[in-house]
Amino acid sequence: MKYYVLFGPPGAGKGTQAGSMVERYHLCHLSTGELLRSEIAAGTELGKQAKALIEAGNLVPDEVVEGMIEAKFKSTGGVNGFLLDGFPRTIAQAQALDRMLENTAEKVTACISIMIPDSLIQERIAHRATIEGRADDARPEVVENRIKTYHAKTEPLIEYYKNAGRYQEIDGVGTIDEVRERIFSVMDRF
Numbered sequence: 001m002k003y004y005v006l007f008g009p010p011g012a013g014k015g016t017q018a019g020s021m022v023e024r025y026h027l028c029h030l031s032t033g034e035l036l037r038s039e040i041a042a043g044t045e046l047g048k049q050a051k052a053l054i055e056a057g058n059l060v061p062d063e064v065v066e067g068m069i070e071a072k073f074k075s076t077g078g079v080n081g082f083l084l085d086g087f088p089r090t091i092a093q094a095q096a097l098d099r100m101l102e103n104t105a106e107k108v109t110a111c112i113s114i115m116i117p118d119s120l121i122q123e124r125i126a127h128r129a130t131i132e133g134r135a136d137d138a139r140p141e142v143v144e145n146r147i148k149t150y151h152a153k154t155e156p157l158i159e160y161y162k163n164a165g166r167y168q169e170i171d172g173v174g175t176i177d178e179v180r181e182r183i184f185s186v187m188d189r190f
């Protein structure tokens with residue numbers, strides 16, 4: 001099984017690129033953001049807890065997303081692997097993922113990191129807000145906090161995956177097609 005971590009700041013284009021990646025490599029797309037948004041839409045207890053955190057631009061607790069991911073690993077079959085989108089987002093989550101995979105003697109295949117500068121993050125999210133209507137995209141101070149959270153809690157994962165020899169950086173500036181071709185040329189090697 002392949003386990004790809006799709007990494008990048010908010011607005012880097014992870015969700016946009018994920019569709020063609022899962023299709024080409026027959027992967028299951030697991031987006032913690034999407035899973036959490038469907039819990040909110042369904043009005044579950046978990047969704048209620050997550051809503052306030054997400055709408056303030058904060059992360060939900062590690063145990064919550066770790067539990068969601070582990071459950072999906074167990075219940076999903078018939079694929080060549082997984083594309084983890086938005087997970088891990090903290091060092092603790094990355095360590096938890098490594099432990100989950102150790103149980104079945106597996107490892108993260110690669111961390112595919114789509115990089116864009118902060119200035120472009122703001123621009124892309126402002127644009128997405130007019131299209132998708134996500135509550136956490138609409139308010140500039142929330143976007144600001146998500147970028148801050150990314151730098152403080154998520155960016156250290158770059159070193160984590162570099163140290164593990166798993167880090168593959170993709171330039172996320174360009175058209176959707178250009179970025180997709182860059183991603184494919186890296187993933188074709190695994």
Ligand code: ADP
Pocket residue numbers: 009010011014032033034036053054055057058059060061062065085086087088089090093136146
């Ligand atoms: P984006 O990639 O645009 O930042 P996502 O859809 O991946 O947005 O996630 C939206 C929100 O869901 C995050 O800002 C965070 O509050 C929450 N979330 C998603 N994944 C995680 C995670 N792995 N750990 C903690 N919180 C998460």
